[in-house]
Amino acid sequence: QSVLTQPPSVSGAPGQRVTISCTGNSSNFGAGYDVHWYQQLPGAAPKLLIYSNTNRPSGVPDRFSGSKSGTSASLAISGLRPEDEADYYCQSFDTSLRRCVFGGGTKLTVL
Amino acid sequence: QVQLVESGGGVVQPGRSLRLSCAASGFTFSNYALHWVRQAPGKGLEWVAVISYDGNSQHFADSVKGRFTISRDDSKNTLSLQMNSLRVEDTAVYFCARRSITTNIASYYIDVWGKGTTVIVSS
Numbered sequence: 001q002s003v004l005t006q007p008p009s010v011s012g013a014p015g016q017r018v019t020i021s022c023t024g025n026s027s028n029f030g031a032g033y034d035v036h037w038y039q040q041l042p043g044a045a046p047k048l049l050i051y052s053n054t055n056r057p058s059g060v061p062d063r064f065s066g067s068k069s070g071t072s073a074s075l076a077i078s079g080l081r082p083e084d085e086a087d088y089y090c091q092s093f094d095t096s097l098r099r100c101v102f103g104g105g106t107k108l109t110v111l
Numbered sequence: 112q113v114q115l116v117e118s119g120g121g122v123v124q125p126g127r128s129l130r131l132s133c134a135a136s137g138f139t140f141s142n143y144a145l146h147w148v149r150q151a152p153g154k155g156l157e158w159v160a161v162i163s164y165d166g167n168s169q170h171f172a173d174s175v176k177g178r179f180t181i182s183r184d185d186s187k188n189t190l191s192l193q194m195n196s197l198r199v200e201d202t203a204v205y206f207c208a209r210r211s212i213t214t215n216i217a218s219y220y221i222d223v224w225g226k227g228t229t230v231i232v233s234s
Contacts, residue, residue, distance in 0.1 A: 045206060051218070
């Protein structure tokens, strides 16, 4: 059972917009800790996608955006492309557990 | 370019030990805290351990506490994970990962990942 809760799967057609939710609690998001998102393509290592709630590293398309409010966060992907098909993970820090925590991951399928 | 390359994975029997290494290049190694993160087959990411930039502080997941140790050799730009008393449930791909540098402690994230090394614990 992950500390951060994500839906196991989402799907969308090419060109559509999808969102992936990440629900935390008062010990992580509610305590002011930021959310970060990683993309893991099949057979590859994770890659930083969004950091500090809303920021994109250099090279990440602006089709990817993040937000956080209260104890919830979300990743939005607009203009879906087949190459976006991957697993997506949210991550934060939990002050109660005193450690880095990940969501369980969400598999995005591009129909 | 910035790179982390893990090695040392393999097949090991339950109860035995294994030592993983991570060779870093392309950045000032001694400035960064470093993590180990693992991924069991078909499962999500699980944080394992972190060591501070100066090596003075280490933290571990409850699942490995007392069995795993993390260390660094700044002279060799190398991070290590000593895994003792291995269990079947330790089977996973182990990733070495660099923690971002930021003055905002509420915003630590992983900005660089290695490709991982596979550990299989099986009799």
